[in-house]
Amino acid sequence: MTLTECYEAIGGNYEEVISRLGSERLVQKFVLKFLDDGSYDLLCSAMEEKKWDEAFRAAHTIKGICQNLGFTALQVSDEQLTEALRAGHVEEAVQLKGQVDQDYQRTAEGIRAFQQALS
Numbered sequence: 607m608t609l610t611e612c613y614e615a616i617g618g619n620y621e622e623v624i625s626r627l628g629s630e631r632l633v634q635k636f637v638l639k640f641l642d643d644g645s646y647d648l649l650c651s652a653m654e655e656k657k658w659d660e661a662f663r664a665a666h667t668i669k670g671i672c673q674n675l676g677f678t679a680l681q682v683s684d685e686q687l688t689e690a691l692r693a694g695h696v697e698e699a700v701q702l703k704g705q706v707d708q709d710y711q712r713t714a715e716g717i718r719a720f721q722q723a724l725s
Contacts, residue, residue: 607719607720607722607723608720608723609630609633609634609637609720611720612637612716612717612719612720613676615712615715615716615719616677616679616680616712616713616716616717617677617678617679617680617709617712617713618675618676618677618678618679618713619676619678620633620676622676623674623675623676626674626676633675636674636675637675637717637720638717638720638721640671640675640677640713640714640717641714641717641718641721643667643671645664645667645668645671646664646668646710648660648664649661649664649665649668649703649706652664653699653700653703656696658691658694658696658699661691661699662688662691662692665684665687665688665691665706666688668680668684668688668706668710669681669684669685669688672684677713679709679712679713680706680709680710680712680713682709683702683705683706683708683709684706684709686702686705687699687702687703687705687706690702
């Protein structure tokens with residue numbers, strides 16, 4: 607699997623990120639680091655514990671990372687979650703979390719497949 611194929615698998619925008627970061631090597635470096643970021647785990651635990659401010663910060667962080675890396679599908683669903691949390695719409699946020707979970711898993715699986723192809 608190439609990096610371009612990884613982006614296709616996760617619903618990302620490779621052209622956008624490569625134009626911003628300038629080199630495939632740099633994009634690859636940050637894509638692989640995504641799996642080590644703890645923001646998604648923090649989002650999950652904060653929402654389970656009903657710590658809405660903490661959940662908002664985690665969702666906002668994920669949104670920013672996704673914007674920078676061109677992870678479009680996850681960024682779109684997470685942005686909706688972020689805005690629901692910002693507005694204090696807890697019930698809506700809980701419903702939106704399901705789509706974020708799906709998009710995060712798709713993204714993580716795509717990155718793991720790319721990582722495995724590098725080995």
